[in-house]
Amino acid sequence: MQTSPHGGDLQTAESTYGGKVLDFSANLNPLGMPEAVRRAAATSVAEAIHYPDPYCRELKKAIARHDQIPNTNWVICGSGAADIIFRLALVLGAEKALVTAPTFSEYETALAWSGCQILYHPLSPEQNFDLTDAILDGITDDLSVLFLCTPNNPTGRLIPHDLLLEILQRCRRTGTRLVLDECFLPLSDGAGLGMSRWMSEYLFLLRAFTKSYAVPGLRLGYGLTSDRRLQEALDRAGPPWSVSVPAQAAGIAAFQECPNWPEEARNFLAKERPRLTEALRALGLTVTEGQANYLLFRAEHITDLKERLLERGVLIRSCANYHGLGPDYYRVCVRLESDNQRLLAALQEVL
Secondary structure, three states, X not given: OOOOOOXXXXXXXXXXXXXXXXXXXXXXXXOOOOHHHHHHHHHHHHHHHOOOOOOOHHHHHHHHHHHOOOOHHHEEEEOOHHHHHHHHHHHHOOOEEEEEEOOOHHHHHHHHHOOOEEEEEEOOHHHOOOOOHHHHXXXXXXXXXXXXXXXXXXXXXXXXXXXXXXXXXXXXXXXXXXXXXXOOHHHOOOOOOOOHHHOOOOEEEEEEOOOOOOOHHHOOEEEEOOOHHHHHHHHHHXXXXXXXXXXXXXXXXXXXXXXOHHHHHHHHHHHHHHHHHHHHHHOOOEEOOOOOOEEEEEOOOOOOHHHHHHOOOEEOEXXXXXXXXXXXXXXXXXXXXXXXXXXHHHHHHHO
8 A cells, every 4th residue: 555754644544544543643733724714715615616826916915914025026835835845956956955864854855856966964862853053064065955944844843043044154155055944933932033034045935834724735835035036947847826726715814814823823832742742751752852833752662653553543653764763763743632642542552
């Protein structure tokens, strides 16, 4: 059976389990989809008899206002953040790229598909998987592009803001493009510390509605860049009408009608994430101190924990396919308290 390398593959999980499963493998807003977004997407289906706006004009206006971007031309919309990542790999045509290990696997997948040489900067569990200024030595004159993620996936660790500024300065000196993934930032302790105010031709920001508004099925992501040539190339690299009518409507409603939804989730996470962290540690698991809406942990020498939990109707994310992590590393999202209790009960049974 074909399986996805990512979380959220409910079809496979439910087919294996034989019923509905509780999904801890996809890192979404624990409060779910806001009603205003759901209503906007559902209502817009009546307009799906027409093609969607190929330029996402109203959506770009909403994004620009929300993100305080001076020009809607800086916004590139796509069918999820992954769409933008693959377009970037195609357009940049990079010869050499640097990614951290571990990090989101689609950077590597897209870069490898484009024929790029990929270098890895290892993150140490002894340093809580934090990015340090050691990364600066890897930003050299022959480096085409650097992919970073804050908070990082799957570690949930933020990159210190001062370090990001140092990295951007080094990228300017070496002519390296910095692609910074901020998709989880609105749900993290670093919300409000986005890098859009330092926009330059060397910086590309990756953002999405998927996580903050719990709409992964609608597929809606976007990028920000002030590089006009890159904007035009990315538009040409994607298919026309890549963002559907419901997705555009949902994005507009998210930013216009419920802009504080991620903040409400952060308030919830500030209480629930520490509780879940301590409960996982009480079970003997080694948990990375998370700063977002998900947690990375190690169940030492247990490489089939995902399968054991799935037998009890709970789906978690195995991190075996992340560079820099072993087969006994796992990731779970932080859900509502009752859901988290079910996860903990299942873990207690199998550990």
